[in-house]
Amino acid sequence: MLFTQEVLERIAAGDVDLAFRRWRRPAVRPGTTLRTAVGVLAVEAVDAVDEDDVSDQDARRAGYADRALLLADQRPGADRTLYRVTLRPAGDDPRVRLRQDTDLTAAELDDIAAALARMDARSSHGPWTTATLELIAAHPAVRAADLAARAGRERLPFKADVRKLKERGLTESLDVGYRLSPRGRLVLDHVRRRTD
Template identity: 70%
Template sequence: MLFTHDVLVKIASGDVDLAFRRRRTPAVRLGSTLRTEVGVLEVDEVAAVSEASVTDRDAQRAGYATKPEVLAHQRPGEDRQLYRIGLRFVGADPRVSLRSDTDLSAKDLDEIVAGLRRLDARSGHGPWTTAMLELIDANPAVRAADLAAGLDREKLLFKVDVRKLKERGLTESLDVGYRLSPRGRLVLDHIQRSNPT
């Protein structure tokens, strides 16, 4: 689910705790979590509802002034169902603290690199983790499409791989593009020291 920055801030503060989406199937499940720029959200309600059941109070809880306003922002289509989705802020994204955790021993670094090598081994397009870290390091704040072209990769698949690095606290997203986190910088330095060219 996508939210504007303003809505995310309101969810984090507790001012917004509902969302409405008209979809063919719900994009989230009860109990699932969403990692966002403001932290982790938990889905605590997913219910198919009729437009008639939506109230002005529901609209306000979703960040809109009135019921007609929330309904006007829904996708059209007879084949789509309106879903009411309850949300609550559950805390900071654990990847944020992981990115700045650089208190790593040589053994820790070796284990992280071994995990990256496992990603490389499972890849359908060959080893990519070191090349991706080096590319992001050399090109911070560059659009994903441009970075993907530099590796002759399709943008969406490239972004999937970047997310794998982000899960390990090695990269962070910027308004445009990415950069290495302090942890990512340390890991890349370790790789380069271990494999001098």
């Protein structure tokens, strides 16, 4: 589920606790957690609802001024069902803490480097982890499409690979492009020393 930054901030503040989506089938289930720019959100309930059952109060709880605006913002389609999703803040994104963690031993750095090497070995397009870290280090805040072109890759597969690095706390997304996290800079320096 995607949210605007304004809605995310209102969820974090406790002003918004519902979302409405028109889906062919639910994209989330109760118990799902979503990592967002304001932390982790927990999905508490997912209920199919009829448009007539959506009130102005529901709309305000979802960040809209009224039900008409909420309903106008939904995807059209007779094959879609309207779902009400109940949300709550569930803590900080663990990747944020991981990105800042640079208190690593040489053995831990070796383990991370080995994990990156395994990712390279499994890749259908050859080794990419170090090259991608180097590219982001050299070109922070550059659009993903431009970085992908520099790497000679398609944008979406490139972004998918960057997300794998983000999961390990090595990169962070910016409004435009990416940058290495403190942990990512430390790991890249370690990998460089190993290959010198």
